[in-house]
Amino acid sequence: MHAMQYELTLPADYDMGVVRARVARVGHLLDDWDGLGFKTYLLRERGVxxxxxxxxxxxxxxxxxxxxxAFLWGGAFQGLCDDFGRPSVRQWSGLAYEEGGAARSPARCAVRRRQPVPDGAEPAEVAAEAAAEAARLAGEEGAVASAAAVDTGRWELVHFSLWEHDTPKTDGDVFEVLHLSAPGRDRLPRGRQW
Structure with a gap:
């Protein structure tokens, strides 16, 4: 499992309706993308x-x-680059994935928490703790799914969770889920990835 994210930070007065309309128009294009577990189309609005x-x-x-x-080099990513410019794409190696008790519910919000791996920390211990945190989050009421991954170039962990309600039970950056393309979600390996 591999995690990936890019961020397009837009002006404070940007009409976020443009992004909503774009997702409504093109979001379905990855609904059957080969090799994709899921893509969450996420939005944050200033002040929300x-x-x-x-x-x-x-x-x-x-x-x-x-x-x-195939997504990055095969042309699909080019549409976003044409509309907004080419963003930096972050990638993390998967550590754990869990389905939550609300796995069959639509995801309304997502939470992403990034944290540095402390200098001197044992990688095996950090990975085990991250996998345990993914399992803990998936066990919370309203959790749709939870994942943990690591960027070993920056030694940064990312915890990502999806929720069926707007009041997630974790800290981090809160996003609205505009669409979820999940052609291979059922094939994402559960539990720790090593």
């Missing part, structure tokens, strides 16, 4: 849920590198 910015920030979990590379 503590967000300091307007931001469009899709988050992906990939089942295969081939699917991710």
């Amino acid at each position: 849920n503590g967000s300091p910015v307007n931001q469009y920030a899709p988050f992906y979990l990939w089942n295969t590198m081939e699917g991710m590379n």
Whole structure:
């Protein structure tokens, strides 16, 4: 499993209706993308849920590198680049994935929490703690799914969770889910990834 995200931070007075309309128009295009576990089309609005910015920030979990590379290099990503410019794309190695008790419910919001791996920390211990946190989050009421991943270039963990309601039971950046493309969600490996 591979996690991926890019962020488009938009001006404070940007009409976020433009992003909503774009997702309504093109969101379905990845509903059957080979190798994709799921893509969440995420939006933050300045002043809502503590967000300091307007931001469009899709988050992906990939089942295969081939699917991710086909998206990035095969032309699908170019439409976003044409409309907004080419963003930096963050990638993390998957540590754990869990389905929540509300897995069959539509996801209304997502929470992303990034945190540095402390210097001197044992990687095996950090990975085990991240996997346990993914399981804990998935066990919370209203959790749709939870994942943990690590960027070993920056030594940064990312915890990502989907919720069926607007009051998630975790800290982090809160996003509205505009659409969820999930052609391979049922094939995402459960539990720890090592």
